[in-house]
Amino acid sequence: MTGAERKDTPGRVPFRHDSDKLAILYQAVVLGLVLLLGYYFFYNAQTNLQRQSIATGFGFVNKEAGFEIGEAVIHYSAADTYARALLAGLLNTLKVSSLGIVLTILLGIIVGVARLSTNWLVSRLAAVYTEFLQNIPVLLQLFFWYSIFHDTLPLPRQSLHPLPGVFFNTRGFYYPFPAYHPAYIWAGLAGIVALLAGYFLKKWARVRQNKTGRYFPAGLVSAGLAVLLPVLVWAVGGAPVELSIPHLSGFNFEGGINFSPEFGALLLGLVLYTSAFVAEIVRTGIQAISKGQTEAAISLGLKPRRVLSLVILPQALRVIIPPLTSQMLNLTKNSSLAVAIGFPDFVAVANTTINQTGQAIEGVALIMVVYLFISLLTSAFMNWYNKKKALVER
Secondary structure: OOOHHHHHEEEEEEHHHHHHHHHHHHHHHHHHHHHHHHHHHHHHHHHHHOOOOOOOOOHHHEEEOOOOOOOOOOOOOOOOEEEHHHHHHHHHHHHHHHHHHHHHHHHHHHHHHHHOOOHHHHHHHHHHHHHHOOOOOOHHHHHHHHHHHHOOOOOOOHOOOOOOOOOEEEEEEEEEEEEEOOOHHHHHHHHHHHHHHHHHHHHHHHHHHHHHHOOOHHHHHHHHHHHHHHHHHHHOOOOOOEEEOOEOOOOOOOOOOEEEHHHHHHHHHHHHHHHHHHHHHHHHHHHHHHHHHHHHHOOOOOHHHHHHHHHHHHHHHHHHHHHHHHHHHHHHHHHHHHHOOOOHHHHHHHHHHHHOOOOHHHHHHHHHHHHHHHHHHHHHHHHHHHHHHOOOOO
């Protein structure tokens, strides 16, 4: 067969006109250019580091850190390694992010529902709340609350003492806390077991009701398990009631549990700022539900509170969850601004590590990997929950 005959054969497309093959070629070329660019950056960085006699690698994490961390979830001292210091910073980030997400969702739902209230004063106050806090940068809000706590709170010896065992001062907020006892650990484990049992009990009750039509109060039983089982384990373990009460010792307080003003300012700023956006998400999600749903529920005799919790919010969740996920990620990433007010989160501890070791590339890489992991984990959970709440085609 001649070349002309092959060219005119029906069904055979020349390479330059084959869009699928050309697409593969273009992608291969772009991938090659990206790899070459990455190799150039890597080679350039390696050359500069060797020229300046800067060691590379993560071997520094096993060396003594030599700096203190003002607030940590785990026990930490300057004699510990950089790895433990970074772990303490990571746990601080997780603490403020997880607590902030819970408080943000609760406050956002309350304000979002208040925006739709028929009471003029309540709806206007909620509108002012959202408009005011949305339009002030979160960093300025952190500076504001930090200055409020440090400029208005007294020194430890002149601490505010609103309740027995409760003290507020420039060093932190101190509260009584149960003294350590193994019974509390076992009670906590019993609570986890009760929650898992309640989850499977609800699934069983739903399947049973679908098959037989018979109702089982799984919610009430689960709530009873969640309360009674930990209390029973606590009682069997000796029913400890001893409290660790904060008391002034020298220039500071000891005992109990305390939160630093930096933590309070960071948590308050993040929650107030992000909840303003969550409130708008909740409001638009509720408004996306047809008014006929509300009218039908009211015609069945349901009270407004039950209409909201049983009819409106479950349907609105399908609209609320996707943008809510973005706000949860924003809160977690905005927690890195803690370095501006002195709270030792992961970024602050990593920056100190970089300054002491000179391992800038490794330190920045750790920061990127940690926030990437937290964001992907949060997104995975919210995507799972979103699929669970999505309408299922029959």
